Amino acid sequence: NAGVTQTPKFQVLKTGQSMTLQCAQDMNHNSMYWYRQDPGMGLRLIYYSASEGTTDKGEVPNGYNVSRLNKREFSLRLESAAPSQTSVYFCASRGQGAAEQYFGPGTRLTVT
Amino acid sequence: SQKIEQNSEALNIQEGKTATLTCNYTNYSPAYLQWYRQDPGRGPVFLLLIRENEKEKRKERLKVTFDTTLKQSLFHITASQPADSATYLCAPQPMQGGKLIFGQGTELSVKP
DSSP: OOOEEEEOSEEEEOTTOOEEEEEEESSOOSEEEEEEEETTTEEEEEEEESSTTOOEEOSOOTTEEEEEOSSSBEEEEESSOOGGGOEEEEEEEEOTTOOOOEEOOOEEEEEO | OOEEEEOOSOEEEETTSOEEEEEEEESOOOSEEEEEEEOTTSOOEEEEEEETTOSEEEETTEEEEEETTTTEEEEEESSOOGGGOEEEEEEEESSTTSOOOOOOOEEEEEEO
């Protein structure tokens, strides 16, 4: 099992450009999450999906959109990137009835 | 607003000693509290979960306590090893399956 995979690993964007971060899990988990991690701030929840077909805002959703394409895949889109979105982005998943989350390796995004 | 605080300064200890990391929370009454380990350039990895009605939980060299009166969790690593060097994140949770709120993490360095 690959667990949670994320693409790309690194990305540099110019202000105003758009991009989609991809996440997939092969553990048959219902819930999936997108976090961003900034120095000294800890992990902050952007969006989550409790099950296929549903998405909800987290703590810092502004500037982002998500799509739960199917049970395996949960993508995060930046429509018009801003320097404040420079961060490391983590996708995570959680199984039904479980508490722990499984994280992907992260995408390091720089917006210039 | 809910606030999670972990030791902001890195913790440096000698191999073989016990490392103790602190997680304090305010304006919050979590039913669960999770601890994760994060290595540089990688996603967090789940270590332990403790419930509000459990005072203490152990797993191999790890021990977690949860004091709902003090609003504090302590994370202990006994007989520490250089391989334990990492950042440790606490994440209180309001209910099973509820959203996690992560602390900013404490960096632990174990010297041989």
